[in-house]
Amino acid sequence: MMSRRSLLKSAWAYASVTAIGGRAQAATIPEAPRMTSAATQSPSPPGSGPDYRPVVTLNGWSLPWRMNGDWKEFHLVAEPVLREFSPGMKAHLWGYNGTSPGPTIETVEGDKVRIFVTNRLPEHTAVHWHGMILPAGMDGVGGVTQPHIPPGKTFVYEFETKESGSFMYHPHSDEMVQMAMGMMGMFVVHPRDPAFMRVDRDFVFMMSAYRIDPGTSLPQVSEMTDFNIWAWNSRVFPGIDPMAIGRGDRVRLRMANLSMTNHPIHMHGHHFKVTGTDGGWIPEAARWPESTSDVPVGVIRAIEFVAEHPGDWPIHCHKSHHTMNAMGHSVQNFIGVKQKRELVKAIGRLAPGYMPMGQSGMADMGEMAMPGPANTLPMMSGQGQFGPAEMGGMFSLIKIREGLAANDYRDPGQYDYPEGTVAHDVDDAKASGPAPERNHQHKHRLP
Numbered sequence: 410m411m412s413r414r415s416l417l418k419s420a421w422a423y424a425s426v427t428a429i430g431g432r433a434q435a436a437t438i439p440e441a442p443r444m445t446s447a448a449t450q451s452p453s454p455p456g457s458g459p460d461y462r463p464v465v466t467l468n469g470w471s472l473p474w475r476m477n478g479d480w481k482e483f484h485l486v487a488e489p490v491l492r493e494f495s496p497g498m499k500a501h502l503w504g505y506n507g508t509s510p511g512p513t514i515e516t517v518e519g520d521k522v523r524i525f526v527t528n529r530l531p532e533h534t535a536v537h538w539h540g541m542i543l544p545a546g547m548d549g550v551g552g553v554t555q556p557h558i559p560p561g562k563t564f565v566y567e568f569e570t571k572e573s574g575s576f577m578y579h580p581h582s583d584e585m586v587q588m589a590m591g592m593m594g595m596f597v598v599h600p601r602d603p604a605f606m607r608v609d610r611d612f613v614f615m616m617s618a619y620r621i622d623p624g625t626s627l628p629q630v631s632e633m634t635d636f637n638i639w640a641w642n643s644r645v646f647p648g649i650d651p652m653a654i655g656r657g658d659r660v661r662l663r664m665a666n667l668s669m670t671n672h673p674i675h676m677h678g679h680h681f682k683v684t685g686t687d688g689g690w691i692p693e694a695a696r697w698p699e700s701t702s703d704v705p706v707g708v709i710r711a712i713e714f715v716a717e718h719p720g721d722w723p724i725h726c727h728k729s730h731h732t733m734n735a736m737g738h739s740v741q742n743f744i745g746v747k748q749k750r751e752l753v754k755a756i757g758r759l760a761p762g763y764m765p766m767g768q769s770g771m772a773d774m775g776e777m778a779m780p781g782p783a784n785t786l787p788m789m790s791g792q793g794q795f796g797p798a799e800m801g802g803m804f805s806l807i808k809i810r811e812g813l814a815a816n817d818y819r820d821p822g823q824y825d826y827p828e829g830t831v832a833h834d835v836d837d838a839k840a841s842g843p844a845p846e847r848n849h850q851h852k853h854r855l856p
């Protein structure tokens with residue numbers, strides 16, 4: 410295991426962090442670190458106070474804090490951000506401290522926290538601490554529990570993080586617009602007893618959806634159902650980093666959903682148990698095994714498993730339209746229909762971008778690198794070691810490897826399959842294995 414000191418060194422080496430806020434302000438308000446990279450950052454171990462296992466925010470980061478007496482102080486800045494969903498597509502979103510979603514806030518059960526919120530948006534905002542038990546006046550509901558934070562102003566929230574668990578933060582001012590623009594973040598409260606619910610790796614991500622028409626870079630904020638970007642931490646496959654895990658590690662994934670529909674998240678290769686929600690930890694006797702956990706809207710599901718089986722295992726939303734990018738909803742089903750090449754070309758001249766589904770399905774599209782409109786992504790892409798992955802949207806890989814160092818979260822590369830363990834063509838010269846035995850004793854007779 411890596412020492413706390415070496416963890417400290419790596420975690421604070423934010424390559425692209427810059428500070429905002431003048432020097433005069435710094436005495437009273439902590440600096441607001443800013444991130445512009447969409448790469449998964451090393452976990453931030455506690456520099457002082459009680460020990461905990463920091464979380465890893467998929468394609469994101471955790472917000473540094475400072476101690477002021479016995480208060481833990483954070484500074485969030487609500488502002489417009491430029492976010493790359495995957496190489497080839499960027500969008501103008503709203504977020505916090507340079508990213509959408511905003512940085513993960515990590516505290517410890519019993520911590521007194523003071524969170525400064527500066528509004529650099531063109532309209533007012535407020536921050537609601539979703540799932541947190543706190544005084545009513547700190548609940549962050551603009552107009553109801555506090556005045557909205559006007560543009561240019563800084564408000565402060567003070568409360569005790571009483572219970573450990575998985576929470577979120579998001580605006581409660583012009584909520585529909587601000588969340589559709591990408592404003593949200595995770596809030597993790599670690600147990601005071603580091604042995605309680607201890608895991609070796611703890612990943613967090615938030616699910617959001619956007620309607621960004623091909624060739625444009627702003628979400629349609631009034632959209633309610635017809636989204637075309639299904640994102641984890643405002644990234645889509647193949648832009649979502651894989652999760653590197655050592656064999657034998659106990660792993661937790663905290664999955665939050667602030668999109669407009671539910672996401673049944675399915676993981677290959679292992680069974681897991683739901684151990685927590687945004688309402689707290691689930692008693693052990695009440696947990697049951699799953700291979701898919703539905704994450705409803707406005708909810709967090711924390712799942713846990715022991716990584717026993719090495720391999721590259723997919724984890725994805727099981728709504729197959731959600732593992733697609735910039736999906737064209739008007740794609741016609743041409744399975745079994747012979748299409749004349751000349752006709753397709755002719756329609757293409759009249760309607761640029763016209764691409765009918767193939768007569769045997771849509772798999773062709775994973776391979777075709779058709780020049781499309783600017784700033785959009787192919788519906789399905791990503792390359793595996795055996796061919797195109799034909800995926801997009803809410804899809805990633807759990808990469809379980811033997812002997813991975815405790816704090817190593819780098820992509821370990823492609824899985825090296827042991828000889829003879831890959832499904833193969835029966836005519837392949839390398840085909841081997843015993844011939845299937847025929848069972849003559851239990852022949853079923855038709856009545």
Ligand SMILES: [Cu+2]
Pocket residue numbers: 639671672673726727728731803
């Ligand atoms: Cu989904």
